[in-house]
Each structure stands twice: as C-alpha cells, then as structure tokens.
Amino acid sequence: MKLPFYLEGYFLGLQDPDTPDNIRFIHVQSDGGNRYTLKLAKPLRHLPWQQLTVGQPLRIEGQQSFQGLDLPPKLKAERVLFDPAGLPAFIASEEPPKPQPAVLEVCTRGTCRRRGALELCDRLQAEAKTCAVEVRTRGCLGRCKQGINVRRSSDNQILSQLSPQAAAELLSPWRTPAVVSGTAVG
Ligand code: FES
Structure with missing residues (x-):
C-alpha cells in the first residue's frame, strides 16, 4: 500500500557521496529529531x-x-523544496533576485538551549535593533554536539560552538560604521 507523506527537516548527508552523478538516497532528520533515509x-x-x-x-x-507491521515504511521523495519557509530548491528564477533581509536563526532546542541559546537569542534581539538583521528561533540544525548553533542566511552557513557572549561579533558584519568627526591636531 502506498500513501503520500510530507516531511520537514534537515539535510544530513548523502548515502553515496562518491557517486555525484547518481545520488539515489539522502539522509534527513525531521524537525522532531527522527532520522530517515529517502530514495530519490x-x-x-x-x-x-x-x-x-x-x-x-x-x-x-x-x-x-x-x-509490514514491524518494518518502517520505505520513503520515496518526489518533490523537494529548499526551505520550509516556502522557497523552492534549485529552481532558477527568471526574475532578478530580490534583496533579502539578513536573518540569523538560533537553534533553541536540546543541547543548544542547555548551553545558553535563549540568552544568545535575547542578546542578539536586543543588539539587532541597531542593524538590519532579523533574529529568529528555530529547531535543531543537526549539529547538536557543536551547539550553540546559528544559521546565517546571507551565506547559508551554520555557525557553531557559539556562546551567549558571541552576539556582538555575530552582528558585526551588518553594523554601520560609526561616523567619527573631529579636528586633526598637529
Ligand atoms: S539542538 Fe541545536 S543543533 Fe541540535
């Protein structure tokens, strides 16, 4: 029996990374933390x-x-979207890309939360008022051991091993340099 499924989660890797022309299976972790292998x-x-x-x-x-009753269902992926917010993956747009606001997504689950992710989030939100960055909380990024983890939208990188004190440094790329006026002496 076949039934449709729908899964939101995080890319964990390829089953056959050495055969780039014939990727048949990917590993994915669901938002709830379960891991799946999906056939493409x-x-x-x-x-x-x-x-x-x-x-x-x-x-x-x-x-x-x-x-069967004791076996997990086989999953076959037929459609993949890049981002749960709704952006389609890998589909080139005819229109010129619109500038996106910078977003920092702080994982506030599990290990990251225990290591101070909520405090980091509070600090980022307080400091981000002076720069053009949106700060959001989000679920597990799949790198729990390296927490606190933050996903940076501008280059789609996951920044790891952060502490609550990292807020100012994380925001530094978006700060407007202060204009200093004065009179040269000498
Ligand atoms: S708990 Fe933060 S990355 Fe998994």
Whole structure:
C-alpha cells in the first residue's frame, strides 16, 4: 500500500557521496529529531545535492510504501523544496533576485538551549535593533554536539560552538560604521 507523506527537516548527508552523478538516497532528520533515509525519484537525482550543507532545511513530499507491521515504511521523495519557509530548491528564477533581509536563526532546542541559546537569542534581539538583521528561533540544525548553533542566511552557513557572549561579533558584519568627526591636531 502506498500513501503520500510530507516531511520537514534537515539535510544530513548523502548515502553515496562518491557517486555525484547518481545520488539515489539522502539522509534527513525531521524537525522532531527522527532520522530517515529517502530514495530519490529519478528526476531529483541530478539536482546538485553535493552543494547542500548539513543542517540545510528541506521540505519533502513523496510516497511511502508499507512493508509490514514491524518494518518502517520505505520513503520515496518526489518533490523537494529548499526551505520550509516556502522557497523552492534549485529552481532558477527568471526574475532578478530580490534583496533579502539578513536573518540569523538560533537553534533553541536540546543541547543548544542547555548551553545558553535563549540568552544568545535575547542578546542578539536586543543588539539587532541597531542593524538590519532579523533574529529568529528555530529547531535543531543537526549539529547538536557543536551547539550553540546559528544559521546565517546571507551565506547559508551554520555557525557553531557559539556562546551567549558571541552576539556582538555575530552582528558585526551588518553594523554601520560609526561616523567619527573631529579636528586633526598637529
Ligand atoms: S539542538 Fe541540535 S543543533 Fe541545536
């Protein structure tokens, strides 16, 4: 029996990273922390999977087929979106890209929370009032051992091993340099 499934989660890696022309399976962690291996439908195998970073948000739709009561269903991905916010993956747009506000997404789950993610978030939100950055909380980025983790939208990088004291440094790329006026002496 086959039923449609829908999964939001995070890219964990490829099953066959050494065969870039024939990527058949990917590993994904759901927002709830469960890990899945999904078979890709043929049209998806030629997407540039190698360019994804671990922790990249994904939304996947497809079909699950049931093997038996004690076996997990087999998952086949038929459609993949790049970001749960709704941006399609790897689909080139005809329109020129619109400038996006910079976003810092702070993982506030599990290990990151225990290491002070909420405090980091509070500090970022307080300091971000003076620069053009949006600060959001989010679920697990799949790098719990390296927490606190923050995803930076401008280059899609996950910044790891952060502390609450890292807020000012994280925001520094978006700060407007102070204009200093004065009179030269001498
Ligand atoms: S708890 Fe997993 S990355 Fe933060």
